[in-house]
Amino acid sequence: MTGDLLIRSVRPWPHTAGGPETDVLCQGGSIAAINSDIPAPDGVPVVDGRGGVLLPAFADAHAHLDSTRLGLPFREHTAGPGLAGLIENDRANWRSAEKGVTDRATYTLGRTIAAGATLVRSHAQVDTDSGLERLEGVLAAKEAHAARATVQVVAFPQCGILRDPGTEDLLDQALRAGADLVGGIDPAGYDRDPVRHLDIVFGLAERHQRGVDVHLHDSGELGAFEIELICERTAALGMAGRVTISHAFALSTVDSDRQVALIDLLAANDIAVTTVAGGRANPLPLRRLRRAGVRIGLGQDGIRDYWSPYGNGDMLDRAWQLAYRNGFRADDEIEMCVDIATRGGAHALGVDRHRMLEGDSADLVVVPGDSVAAAVMDREVRTLVVRAGTLVAANGELYA
Amino acid sequence: MTGDLLIRSVRPWPHTAGGPETDVLCQGGSIAAINSDIPAPDGVPVVDGRGGVLLPAFADAHAHLDSTRLGLPFREHTAGPGLAGLIENDRANWRSAEKGVTDRATYTLGRTIAAGATLVRSHAQVDTDSGLERLEGVLAAKEAHAARATVQVVAFPQCGILRDPGTEDLLDQALRAGADLVGGIDPAGYDRDPVRHLDIVFGLAERHQRGVDVHLHDSGELGAFEIELICERTAALGMAGRVTISHAFALSTVDSDRQVALIDLLAANDIAVTTVAGGRANPLPLRRLRRAGVRIGLGQDGIRDYWSPYGNGDMLDRAWQLAYRNGFRADDEIEMCVDIATRGGAHALGVDRHRMLEGDSADLVVVPGDSVAAAVMDREVRTLVVRAGTLVAANGELYA
Numbered sequence: 043m044t045g046d047l048l049i050r051s052v053r054p055w056p057h058t059a060g061g062p063e064t065d066v067l068c069q070g071g072s073i074a075a076i077n078s079d080i081p082a083p084d085g086v087p088v089v090d091g092r093g094g095v096l097l098p099a100f101a102d103a104h105a106h107l108d109s110t111r112l113g114l115p116f117r118e119h120t121a122g123p124g125l126a127g128l129i130e131n132d133r134a135n136w137r138s139a140e141k142g143v144t145d146r147a148t149y150t151l152g153r154t155i156a157a158g159a160t161l162v163r164s165h166a167q168v169d170t171d172s173g174l175e176r177l178e179g180v181l182a183a184k185e186a187h188a189a190r191a192t193v194q195v196v197a198f199p200q201c202g203i204l205r206d207p208g209t210e211d212l213l214d215q216a217l218r219a220g221a222d223l224v225g226g227i228d229p230a231g232y233d234r235d236p237v238r239h240l241d242i243v244f245g246l247a248e249r250h251q252r253g254v255d256v257h258l259h260d261s262g263e264l265g266a267f268e269i270e271l272i273c274e275r276t277a278a279l280g281m282a283g284r285v286t287i288s289h290a291f292a293l294s295t296v297d298s299d300r301q302v303a304l305i306d307l308l309a310a311n312d313i314a315v316t317t318v319a320g321g322r323a324n325p326l327p328l329r330r331l332r333r334a335g336v337r338i339g340l341g342q343d344g345i346r347d348y349w350s351p352y353g354n355g356d357m358l359d360r361a362w363q364l365a366y367r368n369g370f371r372a373d374d375e376i377e378m379c380v381d382i383a384t385r386g387g388a389h390a391l392g393v394d395r396h397r398m399l400e401g402d403s404a405d406l407v408v409v410p411g412d413s414v415a416a417a418v419m420d421r422e423v424r425t426l427v428v429r430a431g432t433l434v435a436a437n438g439e440l441y442a
Numbered sequence: 443m444t445g446d447l448l449i450r451s452v453r454p455w456p457h458t459a460g461g462p463e464t465d466v467l468c469q470g471g472s473i474a475a476i477n478s479d480i481p482a483p484d485g486v487p488v489v490d491g492r493g494g495v496l497l498p499a500f501a502d503a504h505a506h507l508d509s510t511r512l513g514l515p516f517r518e519h520t521a522g523p524g525l526a527g528l529i530e531n532d533r534a535n536w537r538s539a540e541k542g543v544t545d546r547a548t549y550t551l552g553r554t555i556a557a558g559a560t561l562v563r564s565h566a567q568v569d570t571d572s573g574l575e576r577l578e579g580v581l582a583a584k585e586a587h588a589a590r591a592t593v594q595v596v597a598f599p600q601c602g603i604l605r606d607p608g609t610e611d612l613l614d615q616a617l618r619a620g621a622d623l624v625g626g627i628d629p630a631g632y633d634r635d636p637v638r639h640l641d642i643v644f645g646l647a648e649r650h651q652r653g654v655d656v657h658l659h660d661s662g663e664l665g666a667f668e669i670e671l672i673c674e675r676t677a678a679l680g681m682a683g684r685v686t687i688s689h690a691f692a693l694s695t696v697d698s699d700r701q702v703a704l705i706d707l708l709a710a711n712d713i714a715v716t717t718v719a720g721g722r723a724n725p726l727p728l729r730r731l732r733r734a735g736v737r738i739g740l741g742q743d744g745i746r747d748y749w750s751p752y753g754n755g756d757m758l759d760r761a762w763q764l765a766y767r768n769g770f771r772a773d774d775e776i777e778m779c780v781d782i783a784t785r786g787g788a789h790a791l792g793v794d795r796h797r798m799l800e801g802d803s804a805d806l807v808v809v810p811g812d813s814v815a816a817a818v819m820d821r822e823v824r825t826l827v828v829r830a831g832t833l834v835a836a837n838g839e840l841y842a
Contacts (some may be wrong), residue, residue, distance in 0.1 A: 119771045240476070240829035322769030350771050353821050369722030371519045371750050416516035419751050 045071030045404065048082050052091035054398065055414050056377070062415030063093055067186040068404035068431030074402060085204060089433055091408040094422075094425045095417045097380065098398045099405040100159035101387035103316040104341025106286050107147040107164040107183060108176035114140050114354060118432050119351055125232055125259065129201055132348040133171055143179025145291035148186045149347050151193070153355030156440050158407035160191045160429040160436040161390050163255070163316075163341070165198035166223055168216045170208045177216050196255045198225035202233040203242050206405035210242050217250040223286075226256035227271045229268055236268050244275040247284075253282040253392070256285040256314075265292025269304055273311045286390065288341075290315050293331075295326035301327060309334040317382075319364040322353075328368065330377065339390030340364055340383045358409065364419050376415040404431040445804065445831030448482050452491035453539065454798065455748070455814050456777070459757050463493055468804035468831030476800060482708045489833055491808040494825045497780060497818045499800045499805040500559035500757035501787035504688050504741025507547040507583060508576035512746045512755060514540050519751055520665055525632055525659065529601055532748040533760030543579025548586045553591070554753030556840050558807035560591045560829040561788050561796065562743070563655070563716075565598035565625055568616045570608045577616050584683075590834040594791060598625035602633040602831040610642050617650040623686075626656035631667055632798060636668050644675040644813050645682075653717075654685040665692025669704055673711045677795065682712040686790065688741075690715050694724035698773040708735040713792040717782075718743035719764040721752075728768065732786075739790030740764055740783045757783050762818050777813040804831040 048064060049066040055260045065080040066073060082088050109132060111117065121131035139146060147164075154162060177197060184193035193328050197216035203209045203226070211226055224246045229239035241258075247254045248376040258265055269292055287308075293301055293315070305327070308315065314337040331338050342360055345353035361383040365376045367379055388405075389395035395402040408426040411417025427435035436440050449466040450620075465480040466573055482488050490596070510534060511517065520530035539546060547564075554562060562583075566577040577597060584593035593772055597616035603609045603626070613624055624646045629639035647654045656672060658665055669692055676685045687708075705727070708715065714737040717726050731738050742760055745753035761783040765776045788796035788805075795802040802833060808826040811817025827835035833839050 116812035117820070118773050118813070119815070121771070180482070183481070320769070321766035340495070346819065350773075351776070351815055352766065353771075354819075363766070366721040366752065369769075371521065371752075373518050373751075376751070412516035415751055417517070418748065420756075 043070060045069070046060065046083070046086045047085050047404070047428060047431045047433060048080060048088045049406070049408070050088060050221065051093050054094035054096040055095065066096065066406065068428065071396065071404055071406045071430035073400050073402050076111050082166040083406050085298055085440040087433070089334045089426055090236050092106060093427055094408040094410045096398070097407050097409065097414070098384040098388070098396055099407045099429065100383050100389060101161040101339060101393070101396065101425065102154055102159045102162050102341050102357050103387040103390050104184040105154070105162055105164045106317055106344045106347065107150055107207065108166045108180050109136065109144050109347035109349065110150040110345040111139060111274050112150045112153060112353070113249050121348065125228070128349050136172070136358040143176050144182040144440055147183035151187050151191065152287045152440050153184045154342070154357070154436055155187060155190045155427060156170070156424070156435040157274060158357065158409070158424045158427050159357045160405045160427065160434070161388050161391060161396065162191055162394055163196065165196045166221070167200040168197045168209065169199065169201040169206050171214065172200070173212060174208065174219055176223060177219060179261050180219050189432070190429055190440070192393070194222045195220065196223045197221035199227060200417070202227060203239055204235055209261055213246055215379055217246060217252055221252070223253040224250070225254050226254070228258060228260050229256070230264055231260040236271055240271050240275055244279055247277050247281065253284040253286070255288060259289050259290045259291055261291040262295065265290070266296050266300060268292070270307065273307045273313065276311045276313060276436055283392065286314040286316055288316045289296070289318070291323055293326055299328070305330055305336060308336045312353065314339065316341050316390060317364070319367050321367065325368045328382070333377070337386065337390040339387030349437070356421070358418065362421055365418060373413065373415040376418050380414055380418060388436025397425055405429055443470060444778070445469065446486045446834060447804070447828060447831045448486050448488045449808070449826065450479060450490050450826065451490060451493050452496035452808050453493065454496040455687065463582065466496065466806065471804060471830035472653050473798065473802050474802045487833070490828055492825055493808045494808040495814055496798070496800070497809065498555070498784040498788070498796055498812070499807045499827065499829065500553055500560065500778050500783050501561040501739060501791060501793070501796065502741050503563050503739025503759050503787040503790050504560045504743060505562055505564045506717055506747065507550055507580050508566045509536065509747035509749065510546050511539060512550045512553060512753070514546070521748065521757040525628070528749050531623050533648055535748050536572070539746070541679065543576050544582040545756040547580050547583035550755055551587050551591065552585045554742070554757070555590045555827060556824070556835040556838055557585060557756040557758065558809070558827050559757045560827065560834065561791060561793055562591055562635045563594040563596065565790050567594045567600040568609065568612045569601040570612065570672070572598055573612060574616055574619055577619060580723070581600070581620050590840070591830070592793070594622045596618065596623040597621035599627060602627060603639055604633050604635055613646055617652055617709070620706040621652070622657050624650070625806060628658060628660050628722070629656070630664055631660040634795065635673055636724045640671050640675055644679055644744040647681065653684040653771050654681065655688060659691055661695040663696065665690070665701060666696050666704055668692070670707065672803050673707045675712065676711045676713060678835045683792065685711070686714040686716055688716045689718070690726065691723055693726055705730055705734045707737060712729045714756070716741050718791060719760060719767050721767065725768045729749045732778070733801050737786065737790040738782050739787030743758070756828060758818065758821050762821055765818060773813065773815040776818050779814045781813055781820060802822070805829055823824040
């Protein structure tokens with residue numbers, strides 16, 4: 043039966059080297075049993091975890107699959123300064139890629155799955171230059187990998203809504219064409235009118251009954267004000283649990299008291315936060331957010347594109363970055379980063395059955411390592427990737 | 443003849459994909475010619491660079507080979523808070539390692555060479571607990587790899603000099619036993635008396651005619667004051683060009699005017715700075731330092747030890763960290779990080795003929811990649827590592 047699988051010889055988190063190896067039985071796409079020496083039911087395929095660490099599959103909570111150039115010849119980074127310079131650089135160059143959006147997004151999504159992610163939220167740029175071409179490419183990549191991963195697609199107004207007239211109508215079309223959420227971008231700092239911008243975004247979300255995911259790089263009090271505006275609209279429309287703020291640099295650029303107040307506001311409205319573990323920006327207050335009950339996810343962001351040369355499709359590598367950037371050394375701190383990259387990130391995306399408990403969806407990854415922290419440090423090729431009880435990748439390559 | 447080698451098919455920095463492949467002839471340990479289609483002289487071994495990027499070999503300007511546990515079972519991180527917690531954790535555990543210092547340092551130095559470094563400065567802890575045992579282990583590792591890398595060893599008073607009475611005498615013994623430089627550590631913040639601490643360090647350096655390399659984590663005005671003390675002693679003893687400050691967090695934690703004044707002071711005394719591209723501390727002002735003529739090197743720091751689970755022997759990975767942590771995206775910024783990890787770092791260690799020019803020492807590494815920036819992003823296994831015209835590693839493994 044589809045979704046039946048017996049995984050032998052794995053050490054489920056939190057067991058470490060010397061801890062017991064066990065088996066995992068998947069039935070009908072869910073985890074049926076985690077136990078030692080489970081007999082193989084008739085006709086159920088058996089795979090060998092080779093003693094690796096068993097984790098929930100990774101959840102990439104913030105990717106830009108539409109812009110990736112992974113696998114293509116490396117191009118020099120040519121952007122001018124600031125967000126506007128990055129946006130213009132992309133607009134000037136994206137059409138000249140050696141392959142179209144569908145091929146590029148499909149390739150990078152495949153690499154992401156092979157590295158252990160079975161849940162991905164990708165933004166797809168919607169603007170008057172590219173229309174719905176990028177969205178359609180990401181939707182095609184989602185379809186191509188439908189058996190291997192769940193993909194949520196955000197109709198993302200990268201070039202602004204008010205700055206790029208016509209975008210509101212395109213977002214409306216995008217939501218009818220299959221986008222799962224509506225995005226926004228720096229309503230004040232970039233689009234220059236936070237109230238109008240957010241009213242359009244939340245208006246579209248309400249009309250189409252979809253979630254919201256807003257890019258918010260604006261920092262300090264400006265970004266904090268925008269977080270308040272987002273919370274107000276979330277409450278007014280009864281959208282608690284369906285709104286995400288990406289980056290949310292304001293949280294790490296206000297003082298400690300203000301930070302606590304903002305975190306409480308996010309928690310009260312059940313607004314999720316995603317980070318990409320950037321190298322330069324101050325890290326988010328991960329512990330405070332989690333203690334307050336705010337859902338946090340980790341994402342790849344752009345993956346070798348006109349925005350940035352970084353990124354490789356590997357969420358374990360990204361979890362390493364999150365730990366490194368926060369200066370985490372203790373195993374429990376590193377494991378918190380793995381949680382944010384796996385079950386925590388899934389929760390941020392509204393997916394609950396991704397906790398590696400019996401009865402949950404059998405979305406799992408096996409990675410060599412003496413312990414979870416060691417696996418993060420070593421970042422070895424993934425032994426197995428399982429999605430809903432089906433083997434989708436092994437030894438770093440997609441399983442045909 | 444020793445040090446004769448013909449390297450075929452490489453693209454010397456700064457050539458990128460599509461740029462010409464060329465050959466490099468090494469004679470007597472030096473670069474004799476960089477040109478296309480060099481005929482192989484009789485009896486000279488020929489190796490194939492497979493079209494990879496040719497860089498100067500990496501220079502690890504700050505390692506702790508004496509504490510590494512790379513290659514051994516991963517151990518949970520058990521340190522308490524702060525520098526003292528880290529020092530005590532190491533003291534409580536280092537003797538229980540499955541292998542002795544010599545074996546551990548030799549293994550990690552081998553991994554470092556196989557990843558492309560042929561020049562390494564390693565600190566070796568000298569204190570009243572371990573005596574000279576760690577120093578002797580690092581000296582043995584240096585000897586084991588003498589044909590493959592140049593290693594400078596710092597007699598490093600990790601536990602303080604004044605806090606750990608008897609250490610001054612041990613440092614004196616260490617310098618007689620073969621240490622190349624004398625170290626110091628947070629003369630104020632840790633050892634509690636900056637003047638006495640530095641007078642001892644510089645006194646030992648003068649007596650033995652060796653260089654100085656001081657760990658300085660102290661930040662803000664305290665660290666800035668200590669930089670001034672180091673500069674005063676460097677000038678008084680005529681030691682310009684022979685002093686290094688490691689970490690130097692003060693430079694990135696004072697205001698901009700004070701930073702410029704400190705940089706000018708370092709330049710005037712030709713004091714080098716090394717960084718380890720830490721995840722949490724503010725990055726050093728790399729461009730300002732280099733524009734002022736201050737030599738800067740990059741190091742691995744601890745490599746999976748009782749201090750930190752990070753580190754893997756790979757200086758290309760560390761160069762990636764330096765770029766990532768600084769938010770560098772442009773190719774020339776990423777290449778600056780490679781320069782700091784190679785010829786710039788060698789210069790910081792007082793080694794001049796490491797520039798990949800004809801006549802320079804043939805210390806070279808070949809790495810796959812479309813360009814230098816692409817090579818940093820991909821961090822693929824090193825194709826070839828050459829030290830003084832001798833092949834010392836290929837495809838990530840030491841060459842027997």
